[in-house]
Amino acid sequence: MVTKAPETRIVDSYRIACDGGEGALGHPRVWLSIPPATGFVECPYCDCKYIHHAFKDKLSAA
Known part of the structure; x- marks a missing residue:
């Protein structure tokens, strides 16, 4: 059995909501704040990584 890698999303806001994106199979909606110092x-719940668009070139390869 192979485990899928967590998803990475590029976002425009420093405050985002995540609900797992799978409807009833997702998770409770949580609000997350991206620290301006780290950019992600x-x-x-789901380990999805949210990267602010200002940091995408710095962090997407990491």
Whole structure:
């Protein structure tokens, strides 16, 4: 069995909501704040990584 890698999304806002994106199979909606110093945040439920567009070239290869 192979585990899928967590998803990475580029966003325009420093405050975002994540609900797992799978309707009833997702998770409770949580609001996450991207720290301006790091440029990214990970969802504590689904491990999706949200990268602010200003940091995409710096972090997408990491």
